[in-house]
Amino acid sequence: MPTSMVILIYGILTLAGGVFAYISVKSVPSIVAGGASGLILIFAGYLMMRGSYTAGWWIALVVTLALLARFGATAFSNFKFMPGGLMIILSIIALVALLLGRAAPNTNL
Secondary structure: OOHHHHHHHHHHHHHHHHHHHHHHHOOHHHHHHHHHHHHHHHHHHHHHHOOOHHHHHHHHHHHHHHHHHHHHHHHHHOOOHHHHHHHHHHHHHHHHHHHHOOOOOOOOO
């Protein structure tokens, strides 16, 4: 699966997680942070697909590392699989995809 698609899916899941947290526990910080992070990741995936691969890659890397740091830090104090564990797993998958897909794919085939 192309790196851009992984980031796009990661963004959609992050956005959905923020919306789910707001609906289930009325968490305004979750919808703001999840919504903003998700939309930025979706935008990064879009950039990667539309010819600005490097810009999208860097944006996705920064947001992924920020989400991993945020959820990783809270995992040490009170680990709960939802949402912390799930976001850690998704962030690691996205980070691996970004690192493996560092170079823009060759489209001159």
